[in-house]
Amino acid sequence: xxxxxxxxxRAVLGLLVVSCLILLTATxxxxxxxxxxxxxxxxxxxGASRALKPVRDLVGWFGDTLDAKGQVKDLRTxxxxxxxQAVAAQAAERENAELRKQLEMNQALxxxxxxxVGARVITYDPSVWYSRIGIDKGSGDGVKPGMPVVAxxxxxxTVEAVxxxxxxxxxxxxxxxxxxxxxxxxxxxxxxxxESSGAGNPNDLLLNxxxxxxxxxxxxxxxxxxxxxxxxxxxxPPNIPIGEVTRVDDAGSDSQQVHLRPYVDLxxxxxxxxxxxxxGGRA
Amino acid sequence: xxxxxxxxxxxxxxxxxxVLLQVTFVSQxxxxxxxxxxxxxxxxxxxLLCGALTGAVFGFAVGLFVDIALFHWLGISxxxxxxxxxxxGRIQEARDPEGAFVPLxxxxxxxxxxxxxxxxxxxxxxxxxxxxxxxxxxxxVTMLLNMLLALPVYALVRSWLVPALPTDxxxxxxxxxxxxxxxxxxxx
Numbered sequence: 335x336x337x338x339x340x341x342x343x344r345a346v347l348g349l350l351v352v353s354c355l356i357l358l359t360a361t362x363x364x365x366x367x368x369x370x371x372x373x374x375x376x377x378x379x380x381g382a383s384r385a386l387k388p389v390r391d392l393v394g395w396f397g398d399t400l401d402a403k404g405q406v407k408d409l410r411t412x413x414x415x416x417x418x419q420a421v422a423a424q425a426a427e428r429e430n431a432e433l434r435k436q437l438e439m440n441q442a443l444x445x446x447x448x449x450x451v452g453a454r455v456i457t458y459d460p461s462v463w464y465s466r467i468g469i470d471k472g473s474g475d476g477v478k479p480g481m482p483v484v485a486x487x488x489x490x491x492t493v494e495a496v497x498x499x500x501x502x503x504x505x506x507x508x509x510x511x512x513x514x515x516x517x518x519x520x521x522x523x524x525x526x527x528x529e530s531s532g533a534g535n536p537n538d539l540l541l542n543x544x545x546x547x548x549x550x551x552x553x554x555x556x557x558x559x560x561x562x563x564x565x566x567x568x569x570x571p572p573n574i575p576i577g578e579v580t581r582v583d584d585a586g587s588d589s590q591q592v593h594l595r596p597y598v599d600l601x602x603x604x605x606x607x608x609x610x611x612x613x614g615g616r617a
Numbered sequence: 618x619x620x621x622x623x624x625x626x627x628x629x630x631x632x633x634x635x636v637l638l639q640v641t642f643v644s645q646x647x648x649x650x651x652x653x654x655x656x657x658x659x660x661x662x663x664x665l666l667c668g669a670l671t672g673a674v675f676g677f678a679v680g681l682f683v684d685i686a687l688f689h690w691l692g693i694s695x696x697x698x699x700x701x702x703x704x705x706g707r708i709q710e711a712r713d714p715e716g717a718f719v720p721l722x723x724x725x726x727x728x729x730x731x732x733x734x735x736x737x738x739x740x741x742x743x744x745x746x747x748x749x750x751x752x753x754x755x756x757x758v759t760m761l762l763n764m765l766l767a768l769p770v771y772a773l774v775r776s777w778l779v780p781a782l783p784t785d786x787x788x789x790x791x792x793x794x795x796x797x798x799x800x801x802x803x804x805x
Binding site (some may be wrong): 342343346347351353355356357358359360361362386389390393395397420490 | 670
């Protein structure tokens with residue numbers, strides 16, 4: 335009985351294995367499957383697939399949710415990195431525009447002759463007086479006290495003190511500042527001294543000490559007067575823009591006060607240039 | 618309908634439902650880069666519950682169905698699944714393992730045999746591309762998923778087949794005990 339059972343089992347197994355090999359050999363190289371059977375079961379498959387779709391979607395929803403949760407951290411990291419890159423790109427773009435303006439100004443005003451040294455503004459006067467800034471260039475770069483500092487747009491101030499790698503710049507809005515200046519037009523031009531109109535206002539300067547009864551028109555451009563005298567060198571080279579006349583008090587009188595708005599936005603400085611080859615530097 | 622026909626009917630329905638479920642549902646759910654495959658699990662369970670001969674025939678038939686449904690070359694799945702069904706049945710017949718985790722480890726072995734065996738046969742017959750390490754990762758994921766499913770699948774198959782089995786495995790495994798009324802107890 336046992337032998338018969340074993341023989342039967344072996345026979346069936348052998349038959350099945352042989353059947354498999356015959357099937358494999360017969361269908362090898364074809365597109366596979368049996369067309370007739372597929373035609374029969376295709377509708378069943380389709381029906382079952384449709385019936386199970388809601389369950390599949392539900393399970394898929396859980397899977398997608400889990401996957402999405404797993405991706406959140408990565409995406410946040412990527413987002414932060416991209417945000418930093420975007421900020422850096424924007425900053426670079428802005429710096430590029432600033433530096434381009436400086437270059438244009440250097441070419442237009444011939445400032446290259448004064449050996450400009452580019453510097454980045456690293457500190458701002460924390461008070462409301464807007465009187466000083468710090469820059470990242472110092473005596474090691476040839477910067478000395480008294481040298482004029484310009485930015486895209488015009489005059490910024492003068493170097494007040496230096497260390498090896500940094501310098502303090504006194505802005506033209508500081509109450510101690512005085513810049514010999516003149517109008518850009520007129521023959522002869524109206525001369526005066528640009529001074530602070532009052533501490534704390536970075537948008538208003540005064541052109542004082544103008545000759546009596548010399549009219550200064552609104553929107554006139556005020557530039558540095560400079561000198562070409564070897565004996566009395568000016569701290570500033572000539573023709574550096576300072577600002578534009580916005581108002582004239584007591585016009586035409588001996589005590590007329592000419593108000594001007596500086597061209598340079600002194601509260602938003604990022605890059606400046608120190609003109610290191612001007613005779614006025616106090617070594 | 619006698620017991621044998623009853624069992625054949627239930628086993629046949631089980632095979633058809635298993636393949637349809639696998640093809641239309643389970644294989645479309647991707648978890649951790651892999652998919653579960655309940656076909657070898659069901660074949661394993663049938664082999665463990667019904668014996669080597671039934672397991673082998675069931676494996677062959679289910680494999681044929683899978684190959685037809687998926688437009689594979691006929692015979693590959695049949696060969697592998699009949700091996701799984703036969704081996705599971707022989708283990709049950711020769712060892713009659715009682716451990717609760719037999720289906721679990723059996724599932725790991727059956728999955729490895731099925732998935733790796735299929736890949737090897739395909740590689741030997743047709744695939745000319747270099748073998749990627751991804752295959753091993755997917756095999757591992759499928760094996761782990763199948764191990765998670767092994768016990769529930771085994772329990773379901775068992776509950777479906779037990780009414781039709783000539784001998785209830787639970788009854789067969791129950792230990793003989795004596796009561797105080799037994800003459801054997803009094804003899805102590």
